[in-house]
Amino acid sequence: MINLGQKLLKEAQRVIPGGNQLLSKRSEMFLPNQWPSYYKFSRGCVVSDLNKKKYFDFAGMGVTSCILGYADRDINRAIQKGLRNGAMSTLNSPQEVELAKKLIKIHKWSDMVRFSKSGGEACLIAIRIARAFSKKEKIAFCGYHGWHDWYMASNLSNKKNLDEQLLPGLGNKGISKSFKNSIFSFNYNDIDSLEKIFKKNKNQIGIVIMEPMRFNYPKNNFLKKVKNLAKKNGAILIFDEITTGFHENLGGLHLKFKVDPDMAIFGKALGNGHPISAVIGKRKIMDFAQKTFISSTMWTESIGFIAGITALNKMKKLNVQKNLVKYGKKIKIGWAKVARKNGIKISINGLNSLPVFRFEYPNKKEISTYFTQEMLKLGFLAKEAIAITNVYDDKIINKYLRCVDKVFNKIKKIQSKKEKFPLKGPLKHSTLRKISY
Numbered sequence: 001m002i003n004l005g006q007k008l009l010k011e012a013q014r015v016i017p018g019g020n021q022l023l024s025k026r027s028e029m030f031l032p033n034q035w036p037s038y039y040k041f042s043r044g045c046v047v048s049d050l051n052k053k054k055y056f057d058f059a060g061m062g063v064t065s066c067i068l069g070y071a072d073r074d075i076n077r078a079i080q081k082g083l084r085n086g087a088m089s090t091l092n093s094p095q096e097v098e099l100a101k102k103l104i105k106i107h108k109w110s111d112m113v114r115f116s117k118s119g120g121e122a123c124l125i126a127i128r129i130a131r132a133f134s135k136k137e138k139i140a141f142c143g144y145h146g147w148h149d150w151y152m153a154s155n156l157s158n159k160k161n162l163d164e165q166l167l168p169g170l171g172n173k174g175i176s177k178s179f180k181n182s183i184f185s186f187n188y189n190d191i192d193s194l195e196k197i198f199k200k201n202k203n204q205i206g207i208v209i210m211e212p213m214r215f216n217y218p219k220n221n222f223l224k225k226v227k228n229l230a231k232k233n234g235a236i237l238i239f240d241e242i243t244t245g246f247h248e249n250l251g252g253l254h255l256k257f258k259v260d261p262d263m264a265i266f267g268k269a270l271g272n273g274h275p276i277s278a279v280i281g282k283r284k285i286m287d288f289a290q291k292t293f294i295s296s297t298m299w300t301e302s303i304g305f306i307a308g309i310t311a312l313n314k315m316k317k318l319n320v321q322k323n324l325v326k327y328g329k330k331i332k333i334g335w336a337k338v339a340r341k342n343g344i345k346i347s348i349n350g351l352n353s354l355p356v357f358r359f360e361y362p363n364k365k366e367i368s369t370y371f372t373q374e375m376l377k378l379g380f381l382a383k384e385a386i387a388i389t390n391v392y393d394d395k396i397i398n399k400y401l402r403c404v405d406k407v408f409n410k411i412k413k414i415q416s417k418k419e420k421f422p423l424k425g426p427l428k429h430s431t432l433r434k435i436s437y
């Protein structure tokens with residue numbers, strides 16, 4: 001049977017550079033020449049491809065955005081009502097005030113909110129406001145914060161600066177040189193690396209922006225130490241919660257770690273896959289949004305706000321994050337058990353709600369490609385990182401773990417005979433260094 005997704009991808013690559021809009025959704029990142037690539041519909045945790053074959057999604061649930069599952073009935077209903085009332089108008093949508101109040105209520109340290117549609121955009125807004133406030137040019141960052149010039153500019157002084165933060169080999173083509181030597185990366189759980197940046201750039205670092213957690217939990221009070229260091233040096237601390245927010249607890253992960261920043265950024269799960277992102281912060285800082293120009297027509301459409309309000313209400317009502325953590329723990333335990341049973345070496349990391357494992361072998365890319373290939377045959381979109389969704393249940397998870405067991409068993413047999421893995425296409429491309437879903 002012709003893989004209709006791969007056929008469409010060939011057409012796409014002629015009219016869309018790279019074939020799509022998001023690196024993490026490129027077929028080559030999963031299974032070159034074999035990945036279904038496009039979906040006809042997605043519902044709950046099931047995705048149907050163009051060949052009408054259905055899969056359980058254990059490969060990130062819409063790049064971590066669909067905590068409540070795909071096509072959530074309550075969100076769809078609220079959105080449909082919003083569409084009937086008109087998603088756009090000359091006047092503003094009252095829902096933006098409601099969503100702002102909800103975010104402030106969850107994050108008691110914050111006073112004000114600005115909204116946009118995507119995560120990278122929200123990071124840019126946060127940076128602009130924080131720079132207007134601090135009046136300092138330079139930025140220290142840790143993690144991934146979108147595609148914009150300010151972030152990519154860290155590769156201007158050294159083309160390898162983003163290798164450890166995001167992806168090797170990105171280079172710096174097309175990035176304005178005006179940011180050169182002003183954007184510096186520090187390493188997670190390495191306070192010395194941040195201290196060095198402050199020392200080298202005395203009184204010039206105005207912003208510290210970071211993901212509150214990546215693969216590993218913070219160690220030795222790392223987040224508190226970052227906060228203290230930022231404060232001591234007169235820099236604003238921004239937590240980028242675009243991936244971490246709303247998975248482990250209702251709100252930013254920093255609430256769980258009990259370290260409040262000056263500003264925080266949300267996206268993805270906030271609208272359960274609908275376009276809405278938010279920057280929250282303390283009033284004295286957020287007020288500086290008024291001293292610069294931050295404005296966009298499409299930030300005013302109502303659907304994103306409606307999706308955000310409905311998602312937050314539902315998460316709270318169903319105590320969703322408790323389920324996510326419970327399912328994630330079950331999967332982590334399950335991985336460890338089937339790996340032990342089959343004598344496969346893996347390491348397990350990440351939040352319980354965003355669990356990750358890694359094959360610990362020199363040929364891990366080959367094994368990983370084979371894993372995705374064989375899981376696909378068994379009806380799963382799967383890689384080593386999972387974003388738990390509330391629509392998983394014990395039955396689906398048990399089925400998933402039985403399939404992982406089968407594939408690990410095959411891997412062990414091939415690996416112990418030192419045979420080549422029977423792959424039907426090339427190896428998958430490198431995934432992002434960030435928590436890659």
Ligand SMILES: Cc1ncc(COP(=O)(O)O)c(C=O)c1O
Pocket residue numbers: 118119120121123143144145146147211240241242243267268
């Ligand atoms: C921590 C973090 N910041 C920023 C972004 C960029 O968000 P978006 O892809 O919505 O622009 C992402 C996306 O993966 C992210 O994980």
